[in-house]
Amino acid sequence: MSRLTVNDEPIDYKLDPDTPLLWALRDASNLTGTKYGCGTGQCGACTVDIDGHAARSCRVPIGSIEGTYVTTIEGLSRERNHPVQLAFIAEAVPQCGFCIPGMVMAAAALLARNSDPSEELIRAQITNLCRCGVYPRVVEAIQRAGRAMRGEEV
Numbered sequence: 494m495s496r497l498t499v500n501d502e503p504i505d506y507k508l509d510p511d512t513p514l515l516w517a518l519r520d521a522s523n524l525t526g527t528k529y530g531c532g533t534g535q536c537g538a539c540t541v542d543i544d545g546h547a548a549r550s551c552r553v554p555i556g557s558i559e560g561t562y563v564t565t566i567e568g569l570s571r572e573r574n575h576p577v578q579l580a581f582i583a584e585a586v587p588q589c590g591f592c593i594p595g596m597v598m599a600a601a602a603l604l605a606r607n608s609d610p611s612e613e614l615i616r617a618q619i620t621n622l623c624r625c626g627v628y629p630r631v632v633e634a635i636q637r638a639g640r641a642m643r644g645e646e647v
C-alpha cells in the first residue's frame with residue numbers, strides 16, 4: 494500500500510509499489526487529465542507536480558513517493574483557472590490538445606520558482622514534446638502567465 498496526497502486528498506493505493514504513478518492516477522483515481530504518451534519519460538504528456546516539482550509520472554513508481562503531495566491538472570484549477578491556463582487560452586496554444594495538461598503542469602512548476610523566465614530558460618526547462626509544434630505559442634503563454642502572476646499588464 495502506498496499513501497499519497499493527491500489534489501489535497503489522502504489516498505492509500507492498494508497497488509504494487511512498482512506501479513507507475515501515471516496508472517495509479519488514471520486507473521485507480523480516474524484522473525484522466527494526465528496523459529499517456531510514450532511511457533518512457535521522453536514526451537512529458539504525463540507531467541504532474543510532486544512536492545513542487547514537475548515530474549513525469551510514467552517513470553515514478555508509487556512506492557518511491559510515499560507521503561508526497563501530488564497535484565494533477567484537475568487539482569491545479571479546482572477553484573479557478575490557474576494563470577497558466579488562462580494564458581494558454583488567451584494565446585490559443587492548443588492545437589490537438591493532447592500534450593497540453595502536461596505542458597501546463599510543467600509551466601506552472603517553472604513559474605512557481607521563477608515568474609519571469611527568459612525564452613531561453615523556458616525552452617531549456619519545458620522539454621515536453623508537442624506533435625503539433627505549438628512551441629512558439631507555449632513560450633508566449635508562459636511569459637504572459639508570468640506577467641499576470643507578477644501583477645503586470647498582460
Ligand code: FES
Nearest residue numbers: 530531532537551
Ligand atoms: Fe510519460 Fe511520455 S508518457 S514522458
